[in-house]
Amino acid sequence: MAHKITDECISCGACAAACPVGAISEGDGKYVVDADACIDCGACEGECPTGAIQAD
Numbered sequence: 001m002a003h004k005i006t007d008e009c010i011s012c013g014a015c016a017a018a019c020p021v022g023a024i025s026e027g028d029g030k031y032v033v034d035a036d037a038c039i040d041c042g043a044c045e046g047e048c049p050t051g052a053i054q055a056d
């Protein structure tokens with residue numbers, strides 16, 4: 001299980017700074033979560049201004 005970033009992402013980068021394990025990086029048109037690195041802590045969820053981050 002890992003958190004996932006949907007197409008609602010506006011590439012603001014707020015989530016990347018919140019992730020304690022550095023699992024979030026800028027991808028093609030939106031940010032992406034590295035599912036292997038994510039520990040499912042949920043810290044990024046509340047940081048997203050568009051609600052684009054969801055538990056998978």
Ligand code: SF4
Pocket residue numbers: 002003018019020021022023024033037038039040041042043044045
């Ligand atoms: Fe990073 Fe936690 Fe979000 Fe996973 S749930 S991407 S570990 S902040």
